[in-house]
Each structure stands twice: as C-alpha cells, then as structure tokens.
Amino acid sequence: MPNTLILSIDAMGGDHGPSVVIPAVDIAARQLGDVRFLLHGDQAQIEAELAKAPAARAASEIRHADKAIAMDEKPAQAMRRGKGSSVWNAVEAVKDGQAAAAVSAGNTGALMAISMLVLRMAEGIKRPAIVASWPTMNGISAVLDVGANVESDAEQLVEFAIMGAAFHHAVHGSTKPTVGLLNVGSEEQKGHEEVREAHALLRANSFDFDYRGFVEGNDIAKGTVDVIVTDGFTGNVALKTAEGLARFFGNELRATFKSGPLAMLGAVFASGALGAMRKRMDPGAVNGGPLLGLNGIVVKSHGGADAPGYAAAIRVAADLARSDFTAEIDRNIRRLGAVVSESAASPAEGAAE
Amino acid sequence: MPNTLILSIDAMGGDHGPSVVIPAVDIAARQLGDVRFLLHGDQAQIEAELAKAPAARAASEIRHADKAIAMDEKPAQAMRRGKGSSVWNAVEAVKDGQAAAAVSAGNTGALMAISMLVLRMAEGIKRPAIVASWPTMNGISAVLDVGANVESDAEQLVEFAIMGAAFHHAVHGSTKPTVGLLNVGSEEQKGHEEVREAHALLRANSFDFDYRGFVEGNDIAKGTVDVIVTDGFTGNVALKTAEGLARFFGNELRATFKSGPLAMLGAVFASGALGAMRKRMDPGAVNGGPLLGLNGIVVKSHGGADAPGYAAAIRVAADLARSDFTAEIDRNIRRLGAVVSESAASPAEGAAE
CATH class of the missing domain: 3.40.718.10 (Isopropylmalate Dehydrogenase)
Known part of the structure; x- marks a missing residue:
C-alpha cells in the first residue's frame, strides 16, 4: 500500500x-x-x-x-x-x-x-500548543495556544506562530499565512515583556509566513490575519468567552423570535437561514484541533461531536498527514534557532500605557 | 445647596x-x-x-x-x-x-x-483598574481590569475584586455581589501562580462580597457571577474579542436576512426586535466605565457615545457619588491588609494541567 x-x-x-x-x-x-x-x-x-x-x-x-x-x-x-x-x-x-x-x-x-x-516533543520545540479553528468575517483563522499552557515566554510565542502558520497552510489552504500577535493595542510599546520580545523576534527574521505585528481581540472575528498567536491562558479565556457569547446570542435570538406576533412570523420565514448562521459563527463549532509540537500528528475531536463533526476531525488529521506540515515547522524552527542565538536578548523596554 | x-x-x-x-x-x-x-x-x-x-x-x-x-x-x-x-x-x-x-x-x-x-491612588490600593459593565443572560456583570494594567499580581487581583464588588453594588444594585476569578478551569490547581495565590487570599477572608472561586470565559455571558476579576491583558482581550464577535453577529444577521426571499420577509417582521437584541447584547454598548482605585470618582464615556449614551455615563458617576462606594472599598482593603500581613505568603504550588 x-x-x-x-x-x-x-x-x-x-x-x-x-x-x-x-x-x-x-x-x-x-x-x-x-x-x-x-x-x-x-x-x-x-x-x-x-x-x-x-x-x-x-x-x-x-x-x-x-x-x-x-x-x-x-x-x-x-x-x-x-x-x-x-x-x-x-x-x-x-x-x-x-x-x-x-x-x-x-x-x-x-x-x-x-x-x-x-x-515526545518535536526537536527544537519547547512546549506544545492546542489550536482552535475560529470562524471569522474572512474565512477561518487559527488561534493558538488555547489551553496547553498557562504562561508562555517570547520564544514559545514564536514557536506557536510557526506551528499555527504551518497548520493554517495545511488545513485551511492559505499559501503564505498572515500572522498576528494578540495584544492590548497595536503600537510597538504596548503589552507586557513577553509579547514585545516575541514581536521583536518575529520581526527579526523571515519565516514562511507573513508576520503582521500586533492585533487586538476584535481582530479575531474580523479575520484580520490567518493566525492569531497568544499564550494559553489568554487564548483559552478568549475562546471560551466567544463560545459563551455565541450561546447567549442563540438564546437571545430564540427569545426575540417569541417576543411578539410579528417577530414570531419573522422567525417562521427566517429560521433555516438563522440556524445555519449560528452554526457557522460559533468558534466551538469547527471540529478538529491538533495538538501541535509533538513528534507526530494527534487531532482532538470535541467530546460531544456527532458523526459528521468527528468526520471533520478525521479530515483535519488526513490533511495534516498529507501535507508538508512537519517539514515546514522544522524548517522555520531552525530559522528561529539561528535568530535567537544571534540576538541573544536585547530586551524590549518601557511599560505599556 | x-x-x-x-x-x-x-x-x-x-x-x-x-x-x-x-x-x-x-x-x-x-x-x-x-x-x-x-x-x-x-x-x-x-x-x-x-x-x-x-x-x-x-x-x-x-x-x-x-x-x-x-x-x-x-x-x-x-x-x-x-x-x-x-x-x-x-x-x-x-x-x-x-x-x-x-x-x-x-x-x-x-x-x-x-x-x-x-x-493619586486611594490609600492601600496599588494599581487602578478599568471596569466594563457586561450584559449577560442574567443581567449585567462587572468585568475588571479591562485595560489599565498589562500584568497583575495576586494582591492586585484581590484589589480588583474589592473595587469591582463595590462598583456592582453601587451601580447595578446587587446587595452582596458574587465574585469569580477568571481562570482556564474551575479546579483549585488550575492556572498560573497569580490566580492561584489570589484565590487563596480571597478564600482566606470574608469581604463584603461573596467569593465563588474560579470561573471560565463562558461564565461571563452566562452571568454566573456579578463580578469577574482578571488581569488587564486578559480582560482587555476578552472584552474586545466579545465586541468583535457581537459586530460579526450583526453583520451575519444582516447578510442572513438578505440570503433569500423567505429570509427577507422574516427580516421585515422581526427587524425591530432584532435591532434591540443586538444592542442589548454587545458588551461595548453599556456606557460608563469608572476608573477605579483613585482618590475620587472619574467615569470614562465611550468616545463615540451619542447623547443618551453619554447621559448613561453621567448616571454611573451620580450613582457612584451617591453611594457608599469609597467607604466600602476602604473597609475591604483594610481587611485585605490584615490578611496579607498575617499570611505573608505560603505560595500555592503545582503547575496547571
């Protein structure tokens, strides 16, 4: 075979x-x-x-x-x-x-x-990451880490960028993924030391992706970039906050359509389109989250997924296995290694505003 | 007068x-x-x-x-x-x-x-915080800090809990606000050192609020607690992520209602109720965020607010000024001072999973 x-x-x-x-x-x-x-x-x-x-x-x-x-x-x-x-x-x-x-x-x-x-961890990678495929106004973005870590230093954030870009390329079909680093503002001096240092590292070299600098929370749903990089604590909170809001939205939509005879009539006509919309938007609805950074491909399906949902996770595994994914990560990790050993730390300074 | x-x-x-x-x-x-x-x-x-x-x-x-x-x-x-x-x-x-x-x-x-x-800062408070009033399935919750800080230690998180509870009590009318600490899981050993230490401090004393332990991102929209405490980086990202998603909902809703003749008919009937709903759910729509922790009350209105929106911010200032707000914070900060000097740090241990 x-x-x-x-x-x-x-x-x-x-x-x-x-x-x-x-x-x-x-x-x-x-x-x-x-x-x-x-x-x-x-x-x-x-x-x-x-x-x-x-x-x-x-x-x-x-x-x-x-x-x-x-x-x-x-x-x-x-x-x-x-x-x-x-x-x-x-x-x-x-x-x-x-x-x-x-x-x-x-x-x-x-x-x-x-x-x-x-x-075991893949060579040159310090920490694993869990990536979420997040529906946006612009397609699907990869957000990571969403829960494998509770803290991440600058180099780990850069590793997440490398792994997330290779994932987006392999599974969501971008040719040269755009990557943003999640922060509380877009100016250079914003954020804590880890994100400012990661920003400097990402700027300092050319990887197989297009680093676009800092992005903010509202850029996720906008689809400003293909890959959004953050530590596992912030990423997990952002993902669950969005999932909670999507559920709230679904409930409110149902309640709104029961709020009066006109609204009920509206619901009768629009219910099919609305149901599809709700499903399309929920960041919890896209199934198949690989565990990145390991010596081998492992994809996690939602525990509650139905058969088509689980099949989507199998497709993610197949897409990764048939792609250049592992070699692409390895190639970029080697470039990172070169940058880090050269620059060896000229730390960013200045507290954020 | x-x-x-x-x-x-x-x-x-x-x-x-x-x-x-x-x-x-x-x-x-x-x-x-x-x-x-x-x-x-x-x-x-x-x-x-x-x-x-x-x-x-x-x-x-x-x-x-x-x-x-x-x-x-x-x-x-x-x-x-x-x-x-x-x-x-x-x-x-x-x-x-x-x-x-x-x-x-x-x-x-x-x-x-x-x-x-x-x-200047109020006595006993190390860092200010910005609080957001966040619409939930259960009323309005206060989320803080959403951007005054990029990092927060355990004591600062406890200060945010004290200030957020006093704010919720004064402006949103809870008698004994419930407070949760934002984390990536609800078990004791979850999260990074700062949240686990803050958790221990909040458990160790009785304040004028009801501390309920760790909550997760999806608990915000659920309205699980009245006050959600987190560092300014995570809070800012969560708030902006939710604002972005609310905007995405609005756009998708409009697009959905143009997706076919039946859906368009639905929109005609339901548009009023849907517009109201969208406004009710957007965490950016509740105006009036006080800057907490100062020797005096200062309320920030959205820059783009209209007259009724700005008037809502004036009402927040009036509610705070007419309440027991400052004394309540002071009373609880003194209790915190007592706990901190007693326990002096028996740090929580064990990395999160």
Missing part, C-alpha cells in the same frame, strides 16, 4: 464512543480516497457498529483494547494507568510508524499528557 | 465634543434630580449648545478652558501638557472638593494618566 494513508482512531473516546466514531469513520472512508483506519477499542462494540457501516468496515482493522480513559480522568492519572488504553494505543501506532496520524475525542488533558509521553 | 450633587464634566472630550456632551447633560439634568454641573471647555461652544438645552443651562456653570486633549494624544504627552485642559480641570474639580465625580469621553490613556497624577 505505497500511497495509502493510514489513520489511527481512538474508537472509545468522547461522550458517545463507537456509536459516533464508527459512523464518522464510515463518512471519512467515503470522502478521503485512499485511506485505511486502525480502530482502537473494545472489539465487540466496534464490530457491532461496523456491521452497520460498510465503507468503514472495508477500510478498517480493529486493534482491541481492554481499557478506555474516562472523560473526567486527571492527566497525571491517565499517564500512570493509561498504557494499553484505546487512546494510548492510538497514539502509540503513530509513534511506531503504523499510522500517519491519530484522532481521539477523549479528554484534552489526558490526550495531551499521553501524547507528550508517547511521542 | 446641602444635598445637591455636583458633577464635573469634560465638555470637550470624545469624538463629538459639546454637541453631544451638552445634550447629554440636558438629559441627565432632567433625570437625576438635585444635581448641578460644572462644564469644562470652550465657553463659546458650550454656550451655543446650552442655548438649545434649557434643563442643562439651568443646572450648569461654565468653567472655560483654552485647551483640549486630542483623542490620539499619548498619555505621557497628555500629562506634560495637560494642565489647564478641559479634562485636567474636570478632574481637578474633584480633587478640590468642588465636585463629587468627573465624567470625560476623552481618550482612556490620557484620562487615566491625568487622573492618577491629579487625584
């Missing part, structure tokens, strides 16, 4: 397990062309689902696992007792070269901990 | 100057009862507007100022050359005890710099 893409799937993770994962594999098997799947998890449950999913059955091989990691399991616990679980085995198949990428809907902390332990 | 409230107004600040500020004073004069205004700015321009605003004219006294601070002036520059400007004089009237509070729509950085210089 020279050009066949092999994907490793944790069939047990997520809120619904095989009853969603196998139908998703069925969709992906029909969409993705020459692809095969290693399905990790409980053999009997997987077989029962495959019986109803002929495309998945034809393209899959079951790898039985006795254990599954619970959705509420702590990362430390998952690392200790995770060996032999469906998620562990799914990631290990990538490490062993049996598969080009792994997909799991298991809990993020456990998936990250196990992936770091099994795959 | 024993119980007359006197407010000091920068008539020149904002995108529109006296042509918006004086009509706003006119609205406030009719709404706020026993209140008088000191109007700082260009006498001729103010008089021309007062001629069309009888309620404002009856309640006001003009204080001529030759200078105004431009909307794009840097804070450092505003401090150097600000003396004698309308905004400087408006704040100085509070310092001199001539007025109980000042309102300006001038640029935030300049207003903050001048206010800190003229009024």
Whole structure:
C-alpha cells in the first residue's frame, strides 16, 4: 500500500464512543480516497457498529483494547494507568510508524499528557500548543495556544506562530499565512515583556509566513490575519468567552423570535437561514484541533461531536498527514534557532500605557 | 445647596465634543434630580449648545478652558501638557472638593494618566483598574481590569475584586455581589501562580462580597457571577474579542436576512426586535466605565457615545457619588491588609494541567 494513508482512531473516546466514531469513520472512508483506519477499542462494540457501516468496515482493522480513559480522568492519572488504553494505543501506532496520524475525542488533558509521553516533543520545540479553528468575517483563522499552557515566554510565542502558520497552510489552504500577535493595542510599546520580545523576534527574521505585528481581540472575528498567536491562558479565556457569547446570542435570538406576533412570523420565514448562521459563527463549532509540537500528528475531536463533526476531525488529521506540515515547522524552527542565538536578548523596554 | 450633587464634566472630550456632551447633560439634568454641573471647555461652544438645552443651562456653570486633549494624544504627552485642559480641570474639580465625580469621553490613556497624577491612588490600593459593565443572560456583570494594567499580581487581583464588588453594588444594585476569578478551569490547581495565590487570599477572608472561586470565559455571558476579576491583558482581550464577535453577529444577521426571499420577509417582521437584541447584547454598548482605585470618582464615556449614551455615563458617576462606594472599598482593603500581613505568603504550588 505505497500511497495509502493510514489513520489511527481512538474508537472509545468522547461522550458517545463507537456509536459516533464508527459512523464518522464510515463518512471519512467515503470522502478521503485512499485511506485505511486502525480502530482502537473494545472489539465487540466496534464490530457491532461496523456491521452497520460498510465503507468503514472495508477500510478498517480493529486493534482491541481492554481499557478506555474516562472523560473526567486527571492527566497525571491517565499517564500512570493509561498504557494499553484505546487512546494510548492510538497514539502509540503513530509513534511506531503504523499510522500517519491519530484522532481521539477523549479528554484534552489526558490526550495531551499521553501524547507528550508517547511521542515526545518535536526537536527544537519547547512546549506544545492546542489550536482552535475560529470562524471569522474572512474565512477561518487559527488561534493558538488555547489551553496547553498557562504562561508562555517570547520564544514559545514564536514557536506557536510557526506551528499555527504551518497548520493554517495545511488545513485551511492559505499559501503564505498572515500572522498576528494578540495584544492590548497595536503600537510597538504596548503589552507586557513577553509579547514585545516575541514581536521583536518575529520581526527579526523571515519565516514562511507573513508576520503582521500586533492585533487586538476584535481582530479575531474580523479575520484580520490567518493566525492569531497568544499564550494559553489568554487564548483559552478568549475562546471560551466567544463560545459563551455565541450561546447567549442563540438564546437571545430564540427569545426575540417569541417576543411578539410579528417577530414570531419573522422567525417562521427566517429560521433555516438563522440556524445555519449560528452554526457557522460559533468558534466551538469547527471540529478538529491538533495538538501541535509533538513528534507526530494527534487531532482532538470535541467530546460531544456527532458523526459528521468527528468526520471533520478525521479530515483535519488526513490533511495534516498529507501535507508538508512537519517539514515546514522544522524548517522555520531552525530559522528561529539561528535568530535567537544571534540576538541573544536585547530586551524590549518601557511599560505599556 | 446641602444635598445637591455636583458633577464635573469634560465638555470637550470624545469624538463629538459639546454637541453631544451638552445634550447629554440636558438629559441627565432632567433625570437625576438635585444635581448641578460644572462644564469644562470652550465657553463659546458650550454656550451655543446650552442655548438649545434649557434643563442643562439651568443646572450648569461654565468653567472655560483654552485647551483640549486630542483623542490620539499619548498619555505621557497628555500629562506634560495637560494642565489647564478641559479634562485636567474636570478632574481637578474633584480633587478640590468642588465636585463629587468627573465624567470625560476623552481618550482612556490620557484620562487615566491625568487622573492618577491629579487625584493619586486611594490609600492601600496599588494599581487602578478599568471596569466594563457586561450584559449577560442574567443581567449585567462587572468585568475588571479591562485595560489599565498589562500584568497583575495576586494582591492586585484581590484589589480588583474589592473595587469591582463595590462598583456592582453601587451601580447595578446587587446587595452582596458574587465574585469569580477568571481562570482556564474551575479546579483549585488550575492556572498560573497569580490566580492561584489570589484565590487563596480571597478564600482566606470574608469581604463584603461573596467569593465563588474560579470561573471560565463562558461564565461571563452566562452571568454566573456579578463580578469577574482578571488581569488587564486578559480582560482587555476578552472584552474586545466579545465586541468583535457581537459586530460579526450583526453583520451575519444582516447578510442572513438578505440570503433569500423567505429570509427577507422574516427580516421585515422581526427587524425591530432584532435591532434591540443586538444592542442589548454587545458588551461595548453599556456606557460608563469608572476608573477605579483613585482618590475620587472619574467615569470614562465611550468616545463615540451619542447623547443618551453619554447621559448613561453621567448616571454611573451620580450613582457612584451617591453611594457608599469609597467607604466600602476602604473597609475591604483594610481587611485585605490584615490578611496579607498575617499570611505573608505560603505560595500555592503545582503547575496547571
């Protein structure tokens, strides 16, 4: 099978397990062309689902696992007792070269901990990142880190820029992604030391992307740049704030359409278009967030995703695996290494206003 | 005039100057009862507007100022050359005890710099904060800091909690405000050192508010707590991210209603209710953000606010001036002082997951 893409799937993770994962594999098997799947998890449950999913059955091989990691399991616990679980085995198949990428809907902390332990960090990268695909007025932007870290120094922010640009290029099709660094203003002297230092590092070299300087929170929804770089604390808060607002918006829309007879009539006519709009705008609705920075591709699906949603995460894994993604990151990390060792720190100064 | 409230107004600040500020004073004069205004700015321009605003004219006294601070002036520059400007004089009237509070729509950085210089920080408070009134599913929450600082240590976060609670109590009418600390998860061990230490300090004492622990970004729109405390970097990004998303909603809503004949018909029926909804949800739409932590009350209006919007900011100033606000902050800051000197730092440990 020279050009066949092999994907490793944790069939047990997520809120619904095989009853969603196998139908998703069925969709992906029909969409993705020459692809095969290693399905990790409980053999009997997987077989029962495959019986109803002929495309998945034809393209899959079951790898039985006795254990599954619970959705509420702590990362430390998952690392200790995770060996032999469906998620562990799914990631290990990538490490062993049996598969080009792994997909799991298991809990993020456990998936990250196990992936770091099994795959290790890619050479030259200090910290992993989780990237979110965020719908904007201008397409889809990649925002990272949204939760793998709680603090990030300047070099880590630059690593996020490199990884986010390679991700956007591979999955969202930009040829030379534009990149912005999230800050509280667009002037050079704004922000804390980490963002000002990262800004200087990004300015000081030419990477395979187009660095555009500082952007602000409102630039995310505007789609001012393809990739928005921030520390995991700020990114996580921004993403969840937006998800909360999207939900608020949905509720208010429903309430508004019940607010009087004219509005109710309006709802009858417009409900289809409005439902589609709400789904298109929610930053939580685009599924498939890769864990970046590892020696191998691991994509996280939302725990609550339905079969088409999980299939979207499988497509992200396939896009990354078929792209120049890893080599692109490696190439740019080497350039960063050169800059950092040259400049060795001429720290930015001056408190922000 | 024993119980007359006197407010000091920068008539020149904002995108529109006296042509918006004086009509706003006119609205406030009719709404706020026993209140008088000191109007700082260009006498001729103010008089021309007062001629069309009888309620404002009856309640006001003009204080001529030759200078105004431009909307794009840097804070450092505003401090150097600000003396004698309308905004400087408006704040100085509070310092001199001539007025109980000042309102300006001038640029935030300049207003903050001048206010800190003229009024100084309140006793026991290290850093000022800017608070945003944020519409939620549950009323209005106060979010702070949204931009006065780029980094905040644990004690500063506790100060923000104290000031935010006093603000919510005075302006949004909660009797014992609930307070949450913004973090990337709700478990004790989550987040960076500053939030975990602040959490410990808030748990360690009883203030005049009800501390509920960590909250996440999606809790803002949910209205889980009355007051959300975070550092100025994260708060600024969250606020602007939400403002950007609210604008995106507005655009998409318009586009959706043009997407086909049925949807257009829906729009005709529902447009009034939808317009009201959009305005109700935008965290940028609630006007009047006080600068907290100073020896005196200063309220910032949006630069682009219209007359009713500016009048809302004047009402915030009046509510604060008529409340127990300053004493409440002082009382709680003293309690914090007691806790901090007792516990003196038994730092929380353990990296977040």
